[in-house]
Amino acid sequence: MGITFRKETFRDDFTFKNSPEHIKRFPFPFHEDAYMYAVNIEPHVVGPKGSVLENLIDVDEHYVAEMQDRALVLAEDPLRCQSLPHMTLAGWDLLELLMEQQASGYPEHFTLTRDGDRWRWINRPLGIDDTFTFGDTSTLPYGPMEYITRQSQGDFCILDQRDGNLWMDAGMVTTQADWSLDFDIGMNFFEWHAPVPLAHEKGIFVRALKFLTNIQQGKPARRLNWTMTINPRLDTSPENYHKWGPDRTTVTPENVGDKVHLRVELQSFWRLPRSNGIVFPIRCYLIKMDELVTQPKWARRLHRVIRDLPDELATYKGLTRYRPTLVEWLSKLDDGSPTSPGFGPD
Amino acid sequence: MAAKSIISRPVYGTLSPQPGKQHLFIADAEGALAIAEMAERAPPGFFDDAEIVFIPGPDGKHIAALEALKPAQFHQAPSFASLLPRLRQTLANAHMGVRLYLSGTEGLIGQAMQVALETGIDHTSIQTEHRGSLARRMQCVHCKGITENVTTQPATCAHCGLLLLVRDHYSRRIAAFQGVCINAEDRSEIPPMEEIFR
Incomplete structure (x- = not known):
């Protein structure tokens, strides 16, 4: 039995929704009733059946709609996908990784067959059946990174490792939480994180870089990050901030449940075998408040986290304008009873 | 000097003579003073292998001071845009061992560094000194x-x-x-x- 892909939009009429099964598998990011930065990196190993970790590269009911939204973003702004000249080999590494993972996790939807360098890739949800020569860019309609990331959920950054640092030298970034690949491409790990408040002083990035530069092939790692988005909009890029920014003024006590979305990024980190680069998929999950609060523990916990969030973090995450309305709405769902440890619903 | 703020913001130093076969200076306006001051600390004959490219400010000052250093070549350009083709060619033809020195406004340092990066020069090997406007x-x-x-x-x-x-x-x-x-x-x-x- 395969996935039933939803027909939905992430712009204009915003018809995006999660099915009841998808609400339960949502990667709720708070393991306790408070939030502060931490180097919360752990091995990226397979998790329980039915969770977003059932496969290391997750494909879900939003796959087809997300790929359609990505195509719209790229048609408008091709600079959301860039690869510096020395990154083509890493692009082939990524193509191999994503084809292998998607084909082994979802054989009813994806098939990869290999005869030496002649590869055949069948992507049934998107109606693709291509035969190409691995390593020969002229046999694909796009460069290898762009080809496969037009067929894979989430943003992808490919980092080159040199001089003891990681360099953001290629990426497909159309569903980002307010950072610009076009501006940041070519920067090192500390430079592209420069605008993040508080974390530099806590030494977070020094420790994170040390961890990441030591990642070994076949031993990926992961972490969760989060923010909030008004309307289920994937493209919250700085490029279009003047278009989506006004959404933040539209939150009222009546529409919080439908408009305000928790946005969770499942970030994973994989060593690439030929290029020795690291690929950093940033998989975005959205859930509207009405859906989230169907799990009473999540409602209570989210209330406490948002209420107690340090102002600097609330500002950085862009919550300031609607935080009071959101906290007031969530407070009605928090009877003060304790929440059980861990991420999952009760 | 610009105040240090976040990590991606450039930090500038003070020009100092580097070991190398060839020295390329690019400066605008008050950046000339950084070169002149460095010259006082440079070994004799240092400018025999140097090229100075200078974009004077609106006041047209400092040209004579740079010429007085007697570099192997002195080139005066009216603007960065007009300098660009020459700079690209100079850097593309440069040999290993060329050292790059940039001084003056942030815009000049940044744009000259951009061209250098495109020709494969590592940004950490470039000497920079900020002088003049913080624009x-x-x-x-x-x-x-x-x-x-x-x-x-x-x-x-x-x-x-x-x-x-x-x-x-x-x-x-x-x-x-x-x-x-x-x-x-x-x-x-x-x-x-x-x-x-x-």
């Missing part, structure tokens, strides 16, 4: 247009007209600071414009 070269993240000599916070994009927060976030590849709409959420909020990059 910023800014890229609008929305329309991608570059506005030169930004002195105010916020600043108006010369291309799309949005009111932009001039961030400290800096791209060496684009040679510009990032400008992001400061009132994107509510265009009726118009913060006062202050002259802070002088």
